[in-house]
Amino acid sequence: MSPQNTTAGEGGGDYKKLDTSLTRVFYGEEATNKSLEVFSNIKDKFDACGDPISPSVCMGFEPLKRAYLDLKRRGIKIRFITEITSFNLHYCKELLNIVTELRHLDGIMGNFGICDGNEYLAVARIKEDQAVPQLIYCNVREVIDQQQYIFESFWNRAISAELKITEIEEGIILGTTEVLQDAQITKEAFVDMIKSAEKEVLLLCPTANAFLREQRMGIIDRLIQAATTRATGVNVRIIAPTSSILDSTIDQIKNMKCNNFNIQRIDYTEFVGTAVTTVTILVVDRKSSLVIEKIDDSKENFVEAIGLATFSTSNPTVASYVTIFESLWNQVKVYEQLKINDKMRKDFINVAAHELRTPIVPILGLSEILYSRILKDSTHSMDRDEMKLNANRYLEMLDTVIRNANRLGRLTEDILDVTKIESQALRLKKERFDLDDIIVNTIQEFKVQVKDMNSGSRRREIIYESLGSDNKDRSVFIDADKSRISQVLWNLVSNAIKFTEEGGKINIKLDLLNHQVKFAEGAAEIISKGIERDSDRIFVVTVEDNGPGIDPEVFSKLFKKFVSKSYHGTGLGLFISKSIVEAHGGKIWARNNINGSGGAAFSFTIPVSSNSTNSIQDYQVQTSTRATAGTRITNEGNSL
């Protein structure tokens, strides 16, 4: 190949002028060599304009890249215009570091450059990363001036490369949104998206029919498969409307008890008054969404039932659908919880009403009877025996009235406590006191009170084993609400008394443990932890009896409200006790004695006061001596 020479002017001129003002086309290697030669002669500035492929040639073709780097080294001012796209982005970024200024212009075709305003280079077509196949060279002043004007007008219309690069980079993250008009394509996209799911699928079905159509398409089976068999376990959540026609299907799915596959039912109309959505929303891996309009819900076939659909990988769009789905999902949960709470509240009112009204029957009835009897007695003359007989009858009635009034009073207090607990208004008046004193006081109180209540018949024995009771200086300090802790003790001891017959034994034990209490299946397990801090140490108070033990029927709901197998309890005591203990940072649990002696044992923990004066060592010594030295508080009279 040889260069073709052309004269710059039609009419010709002198040779020298012809020789220096020329336009030539170079091919192959010569094209490259010529361009490198021109580059090496640039003194001041280089203006270049190229199509979207040009950056790859400038940066991907090594000799040309070196030439550009050389220009930069020599401090040549390089202005470069190109169309920056997501495909040439990395070359443009490279170029940005070399040229003085890079600008973007849409739709550039062809490539040219002007060196120092004196030489013009142009290439029509180029290939990515390859040397230019041919080069047009021209140094004709008029041509150069004209091209310089073209360059300047392009330059002025072009926008900053940084701006365009940012736009593209965000665009890549934003993704795209497209409208799918062909229902068949939508169907394929639906299936493909579910096939591609790696982590999560969210599906919202607007109608029961939509759910059934998708089931017929095999979507539901595919989702079950994705949730159960794929290695990662795709987390599938479906929101479907409450409709009786879906009941059996959904029950069937729920019975599979697959953790990764959850369906929630939603009564759209109950929620927002009208149907919340008429579109099916599918979101896969929080990366892509497909929203399908339904146009004829009566159609069984998916393709016939649907209208337009939008498929999006655009982050804001996908994120919005995720938000819609999550809000509805949470709303269903909240709504279910509300229904449960409402039922619990109604149950509480019913039971509370029953418990409150029951003692009023004898209080009111017997008072009325007593009133009329005494009125009648006052108008009749009676002999001594009759008077005595009547007096005994009246006293029995009054006993019943008082007993029921007391019951009503206790119940009122308990209900008020429950209300406080539930409205989180239970305030603890914490003070530092000796737990030992409280236990001893409570036992003393029982001796007085229970004797009053059950005169003569039901003898009990209460044994208290404290920490190292032979040590007179011992102190078992806790920071707690004194009256509340004593209420817990009172509840536990009165339960024990209630469930033991004559000759019953109630053991109260106080332990200090350097352990944490862990719960398993309603029973507690003490896990050894070793002593590190004061906060690791806890007192454990256990109230044990030799009664019939806890009924298996009530065991699991023991600490809930109104659970009682006794007809003399409010059924609130253990619930309140649990709340009090937990408010103090402790735990409470129950177990049936398994060592053959029968009976039930209730234990609760309470943290040791953090600034207790006793050293850890002291406690250890006391704990070890406890077994041999128990304080024995027994009832000396006939009854307790």
Next chain:
Amino acid sequence: MNDINRGTNQKNPTKKSKNVDSILEKQKLDELHRTSLEKQDYKTILIVDDEPDITYTLKLALENNNERYKVHTYNNPITLLAEFKPNYYDLLLVDINMPFMNGFELCKKILELDLNVKICFMSTGEVNLYALRDVYPKIGMGCFVKKPIKVKNLIKMVEAELD
């Protein structure tokens, strides 16, 4: 069901006094005789409620100064079923909320044993009587004892039901 026979033969065997010589004793005998004749008309009421204080109170309320009612009480529906005497009671006052067996279940079983007995339910809560009547046609319309109840009202209600 024969009230007179029941009254005399089953519930109120004639009592005899060994001391007939004194006027006082004779007067007492006369009195006894007179009341025994009157008692042929008394009604037997059964109260079932798991709360002993309630059965105690209602029994006293119905029997207080009122010779017309004889009241039996039970606190355990299971025991009652085992001991229930058909064609013996004129009226049953049955608590609805009881452990082991609620009042409805109890009455269903009782009606199998005694078709004619009248039943009044008692409860501390609201009960839809119309709904109840469909299941228990024997239940008197006005007869539902809402606890607590005034003695006066209880007697009125029982009287109305027995008339």
